Amino acid sequence: MNPVLYDRIFFGASVIDGTGAAAIVADVALLADRIAAIGTLTPGTGRVEIAAQGLVLAPGFIDVHTHDDLELIRNPAMLAKLSQGVTTVITGNCGISAAPADLNAPPPDPMNLLGQQAEFAYRSFAEYAKALQQAKPGVNTAALVGHTTLRHAVMTDLSKAATPKQQLKMQQQLRQSLEQGALGLSSGLAYHNAIAAPSAELAVVGAPLAEFDAIYTSHLRSEFAAIIPALAEAADLGLHLKVPVVISHLKCAGMANWGRAGEVLEFIGKRAAKQHFCCDCYPYSASSSTLDLKQVTADFEIFITWSEPYPAMAGQTLAQIAASWQLPLLETAARLMPAGAVYHGMSETDVQQFLSYPPTMIGSDGLPCDPHPHPRLWGAFPRVLGHYSRDLQLFSLSQAIHKMTGLSAQNFKLAQRGSIKVGNFADLVLFDAEKIKDNADFVQPFAQAEGIVQVYVNGGLAFDGGMACPDRHGRFLAHQPQR
Structure with a gap:
């Protein structure tokens, strides 16, 4: 029986290491919050072992x-x-x-x-x-x-x-x-x-x-x-x-x-x-920020995301609101402010x-x-x-x-951080390159993406099965000057 050496091993992943180098097929092991080994690893040496064949493992x-x-x-x-x-x-x-x-x-x-x-x-x-x-x-x-x-x-x-x-x-x-x-x-x-x-x-x-x-x-x-x-x-x-x-x-x-x-x-x-x-x-x-009178134009669509004086107007275009109020675009924008907007510019x-x-x-x-x-x-x-x-x-x-x-x-x-390398912090994402797709759009902006299988933060499982995990592993990264 093999001794358990690692907390987690990904077997057979397509590893894209973050440096720009092409993918390699390899096993990757984690121990505590770090990447502990990359290569061909022995089954049974990980406390948790993941069959990652056909999936991309990236930073x-x-x-x-x-x-x-x-x-x-x-x-x-x-x-x-x-x-x-x-x-x-x-x-x-x-x-x-x-x-x-x-x-x-x-x-x-x-x-x-x-x-x-x-x-x-x-x-x-x-x-x-x-x-x-x-x-x-x-x-x-x-x-x-x-x-x-x-x-x-x-x-x-x-x-x-x-x-x-x-x-x-x-x-x-x-x-x-x-x-x-x-x-x-x-x-x-x-x-x-x-x-x-x-x-x-x-x-x-x-x-x-x-x-x-x-x-x-x-x-x-x-x-x-x-x-x-x-x-x-x-x-x-x-x-x-x-x-x-x-x-x-x-x-x-x-x-x-x-x-x-x-x-x-x-x-x-x-x-x-x-x-x-x-x-x-x-x-x-399209960009998004606060509604700015300097950017109000009829050249492209401006979509209102929020308005303090008129919260019910969120989700409509500036042109639609102006038409319903029977006002010019600029005056409509001024009435809506403070407000937020998406500019298709x-x-x-x-x-x-x-x-x-x-x-x-x-x-x-x-x-x-x-x-x-x-x-x-x-x-x-x-x-x-x-x-x-x-x-x-x-x-x-x-x-x-x-x-x-x-x-x-x-x-x-x-x-x-930012690369799959032995000794680096184990911030990792496991995803399906054929299925990964953004679903959020301007009509359904909260639609969750598909194709992300698991996410790890500092070695801890953070996202799995389409849900955030109850245990959170994020850290504040205080800047350390490299003098």
């Missing part, structure tokens, strides 16, 4: 662009992510984060995408990290600090540039957050409450980033006609701060901007040759070019608080694997998985 997917900051505490089961094979989320994107914040009024736009006033209860990053550890969500979390959140903490009028004194206060709060495990700084300069901030403000606020081996992520000042100057601003800031730059949800927004993906990627490629400059993207030609050809670009990572940008969310919340990762890789053959399955595992772990400095 757990890393969602590099989420707004799950408070959802992780509110609904820690995180079924929307586990059901897609996601085992780690990055929060604090687009300049908005749950901490450090101390609200004495409703959260300003776009912080209201994250939750209600009472939920912003974390005056320091350490308090937020502690709350995550206590909630023990189903997935791992690494967190950025939002520039708009910092602005709100030290300023009363967000429509202005911060004073030198306010900039230094934000810098101090960022430094404290980095000391407490924050991954870096994010900004959302397109939004009303940050657009007045010049690059010089971010240069002061972000000054501590390099010292902590941290990163800067940017929701660009413009994704419309001025996208190239906006990209240059983000790249120049990264050079000044001496830190890696990630462009969030890269897109060419608005019909007048369609067809510019090649130009945008040429610019990114030139800057990437002399600095760490990369991007993430979601696999849809991108070219599918551009989306495919951005997804195909080898350094592009995958991020869902899902909004869990939306009553009628964009389907990316429940479908982004299976859509890349099923629709774009298998069906359209835009890239190989190994390349697709690299974009959501090894590449993401490298750019977001997640040590010992």
Whole structure:
């Protein structure tokens, strides 16, 4: 009788290790929270043994662009992510984060995408990290600090540039957050409450980033006609701060901007040759955020996801509401605000070019608080694997998985994650490459994907049989500077 050496063994899986390498058929063993062996293993040496023939075993997917900051505490089961094979989320994107914040009024736009006033209860990053550890969500979390959140903490009028004194206060709060495990700084300069901030403000606020081996992520000042100057601003800031730059949800927004993906990627490629400059993207030609009067147009469909003054309007298009109210689009939008919207404002050809670009990572940008969310919340990762890789053959399955595992772990400095390697943490997804499919759409946005068989987080079974498991294994991943 063979001695039991491992907690779990997958036999005969098609192993795609996350590095971009082609699949190999191998056995993979887990012991505690780590990958313990890869190769040809002996039956009977695992406490639990899984016949994985015909299935793909990959590193757990890393969602590099989420707004799950408070959802992780509110609904820690995180079924929307586990059901897609996601085992780690990055929060604090687009300049908005749950901490450090101390609200004495409703959260300003776009912080209201994250939750209600009472939920912003974390005056320091350490308090937020502690709350995550206590909630023990189903997935791992690494967190950025939002520039708009910092602005709100030290300023009363967000429509202005911060004073030198306010900039230094934000810098101090960022430094404290980095000391407490924050991954870096994010900004959302397109939004009303940050657009007045010049690059010089971010240069002061972000000054501590390099010292902590941290990163800067940017929701660009413009994704419309001025996208190239906006990209240059983000790249120049990264050079000044001496830190890696990630462009969030890269897109060419608005019909007048369609067809510019090649130009945008040429610019990114030139800057990437002399600095760490990369991007993430979601696999849809529609975006979703707060309703913004600057983006109201009759050129494409705008779908209302929520409205504070008129909650019953969620689930209708802006044009439908305008017709029923017998008002122009702009006046209708103004009445609905504060509100959320899905903008069908991108070219599918551009989306495919951005997804195909080898350094592009995958991020869902899902909004869990939306009553009628964009389907990316429940479908982004299976859509890349099923629709774009298998069906359209835009890239190989190994390349697709690299974009959501090894590449993401490298750019977001997640040590010992993102690849199937002995000694790494056992974040794994077992799926059927022939069956994987996103089912969420704009009519049924909560429809769960199919084809994900099991998900493991830190060696623990997290998703099985279409359900999140009762035991949760997610951890807060405090950033550890690699000096």
